[in-house]
Amino acid sequence: xxxxxxxxxxxxxxxxxxxxxxxxxxxxxxxxxxxxxxxxxxxxxxxxxxxxxxxxxxxxxxxxxxxxxxxxxxxxxxxxxxxxxxxxxxxxxxxxxxxxxxxxxxxxxxxxxxxxxxxxxxxxxxxxxxxxxxxxxxxxxxxxxxxxxxxxxxxxxxxxxxxxxxxxxxxxxxxxxxxxxxxxxxxxxxxxxxxxxxxxxxxxxxxxxxxxxxxxxxxxxxxxxxxxxxxxxxxxxxxxxxxxxxxxxxxxxxxxxxxxxxxxxxxxxxxxxxxxxxxxxxxxxxxxxxxxxxxxxxxxxxxxxxxxxxxxxxxxxxxxxxxxxxxxxxxxxxxxxxxxxxxxxxxxxxxxxxxxxxxxxxxx
Numbered sequence: 001x002x003x004x005x006x007x008x009x010x011x012x013x014x015x016x017x018x019x020x021x022x023x024x025x026x027x028x029x030x031x032x033x034x035x036x037x038x039x040x041x042x043x044x045x046x047x048x049x050x051x052x053x054x055x056x057x058x059x060x061x062x063x064x065x066x067x068x069x070x071x072x073x074x075x076x077x078x079x080x081x082x083x084x085x086x087x088x089x090x091x092x093x094x095x096x097x098x099x100x101x102x103x104x105x106x107x108x109x110x111x112x113x114x115x116x117x118x119x120x121x122x123x124x125x126x127x128x129x130x131x132x133x134x135x136x137x138x139x140x141x142x143x144x145x146x147x148x149x150x151x152x153x154x155x156x157x158x159x160x161x162x163x164x165x166x167x168x169x170x171x172x173x174x175x176x177x178x179x180x181x182x183x184x185x186x187x188x189x190x191x192x193x194x195x196x197x198x199x200x201x202x203x204x205x206x207x208x209x210x211x212x213x214x215x216x217x218x219x220x221x222x223x224x225x226x227x228x229x230x231x232x233x234x235x236x237x238x239x240x241x242x243x244x245x246x247x248x249x250x251x252x253x254x255x256x257x258x259x260x261x262x263x264x265x266x267x268x269x270x271x272x273x274x275x276x277x278x279x280x281x282x283x284x285x286x287x288x289x290x291x292x293x294x295x296x297x298x299x300x301x302x303x304x305x306x307x308x309x310x311x312x313x314x315x316x317x318x319x320x321x322x323x324x325x326x327x328x329x330x331x332x333x334x335x336x337x338x339x340x341x342x343x344x345x346x347x348x349x350x351x352x353x354x355x356x357x358x359x360x361x362x363x364x
Contacts, residue, residue, distance in 0.1 A: 004031070327360065
């Protein structure tokens with residue numbers, strides 16, 4: 001298939017970032033096509049028109065207004081079934097086995113950079129572009145595409161992009177990576193984009209109230225109460241279901257022990273929540289699975305890198321050891337707080353994203 005290198009599909013969420021992304025690429029001379037992915041439809045009126053909902057009717061309205069302003073073709077594509085299977089089912093299933101998922105990373109992996117990129121190529125677009133704050137560079141020496149942090153370190157989104165493959169990186173444009181958020185808002189204002197002052201979206205796009213209510217709606221029959229244990233195995237109380245707890249949680253445990261207690265472990269086999277003191281939250285090593293490397297093909301010997309275990313956490317120095325299973329063992333220089341199975345760990349060398357994976361289990 002001969003793709004048009006001048007044609008780019010922009011994933012438009014109706015926000016200032018993706019809208020300015022479309023504007024910048026049009027200014028650079030690309031033939032821009034705007035597409036909004038319809039991935040979730042909550043029937044409640046509050047959700048449909050709420051501020052910041054990235055797949056609400058309000059978001060589609062805003063994206064269409066921007067497309068009209070830019071005089072670019074604009075379409076809404078239905079990805080609901082795939083999103084339900086790859087993101088929502090995963091989100092529910094992970095919580096039910098006591099893990100804490102990151103649905104945005106799953107959406108990026110299966111929906112944006114797989115399904116939407118495929119659609120872009122079907123209409124002969126060589127590129128897909130998004131409003132992520134990260135950078136892509138081609139390294140002629142290694143022949144690899146590299147992913148780097150965005151220039152705006154306060155808005156860097158490279159953590160959520162660690163699953164990108166070499167083929168995807170070749171067909172991806174991230175024009176916002178060279179800018180700060182304030183610069184993007186200023187560009188949007190000067191361009192007269194109707195979303196220039198629109199606030200950023202913060203919430204999970206398909207959870208309207210809180211995630212506990214969502215889980216009850218989707219899987220109430222699979223949620224079972226069980227024991228809350230201390231680190232010695234003593235029963236301190238009952239929990240409502242392991243799906244409702246996450247590592248590091250202190251509030252809402254329903255037990256009084258005369259001292260602060262935190263969720264330090266979740267045991268799905270025993271359907272048990274284990275609580276302990278703050279010091280019990282610290283761990284020096286863990287295993288990760290479902291690894292994707294960007295800077296190289298595979299890990300054959302231990303390396304040193306900086307590991308980031310949550311989106312808003314600072315990366316910390318560690319050794320990464322390859323395991324025969326294909327998983328990796330991560331050993332921090334200093335114990336880290338609240339290492340949480342189900343969350344992603346991403347490895348950095350300065351601004352360079354080496355790769356990442358899913359935290360599987362904590363070490364001793």
